[in-house]
Amino acid sequence: MTPPSVDPIHVIVADDQVMVREALATLLSLEPDIVVVGQAGNGADTLALLDKRRSQPSEPSIDVVLLDIEMPQLDGLTTCSAIRDRFPSTRVLILTTFGRPGYVQRALDAGASGFLVKDAPSQQLADAVRRIAQGLRVIDPTLAVEALTRGASPLTDREAEVLRSVGSGGTIADVAQDLGLSQGTVRNHVSAAMLKTGARTRSEAVRIATESGWL
Template sequence: MIKVLIADDQHLVRGALAALLNMERDLEVVAECSDGDEVLAAVAEHAPDVVLLDVQMPRMDGLTAAGLVRAKHPQIKVLIVTTFDRPGYFRQAFEVGAHGFLVKDASPAELADAVRRVQAGGKVIDPQLAMLSVESASNPLTEREREILALAAAGSPVSKIAQEIHLSVGTVRNHLSNAIGKTDGSNRIEAARIAQERGWI
């Protein structure tokens, strides 16, 4: 029996995924999480064989959670299951050690097969996304620029961003200016939108 943990902030989606996988004779969903922060504790408690992670979740995104799971539990396989078929997310998923990347419009049979394949040591790679990932530009943003742009995307003013990450207002403005230039955006909101569309933040 392959034990599976699912993390997705949408209750209906999470429940549907769990129901579909539990219908398979060789798969068992042992835990469900609503955000990335819950994943590590659930992994330690339930010892799943495969962890299914959405990309965009509150408090901790799925890609960050994937990296932490792989670092602390290298025997566990990670499969990203998301609505967002962005080349940037695809590339980041494998950079942090994920074993597969599946878009949520895949069929139930494809999902179950993907779980079995990563558990057996294989990779689940969408050929079209892989090609787009190769063709698209790599992420030009520094880690600090990504962090600040993500906060800006949430609508936080510069003063609040500066306070939250313990930098001066001037330093935050400099990072935002650099990020705007690298994304070819006209302002920080547009820069954040472009970066999100490309999977850079």
């Protein structure tokens, strides 16, 4: 049920898929208490919209930003962290196709107030925006249970960085050059990541870590 007359909730929708972004914006605009004031296709444009809004004192501030995770230039988690640092009064709802438990903890660590998958009912999305605007936290219940069961990522930041580089198709020599490490150090990080993920090969370690939302 829509709450009684209150100030509207001002929202930005950020997603690199145009049709998805416009559909989300249209659905939210149907709600009498939610106003979509901007759309962005990547994290950099999202931050630019927030900067522009802040430079216009006559315009109300942004209450909630809906962020996809996998976007060009700046991904959703990096953008979320930047928003929390630069615009502390603006709350973030991560909305993604990828229902990976590891993403939930990473999103919360980045400062997100909510996490939903895109196949959630439209009314659930609108209610999540309202709750987050009120200062509450909203997490997809199934993913929350899975995240608690699986626990936090066992990978160190460097191990995750190495696996991401391996996943892009780089050889040990390529990864070493890209990250400024020795080949022996890269091999050690890969071996540790394989042990922690229970993988038999580098590619399997990348797959397991990706599917778990640790990369």
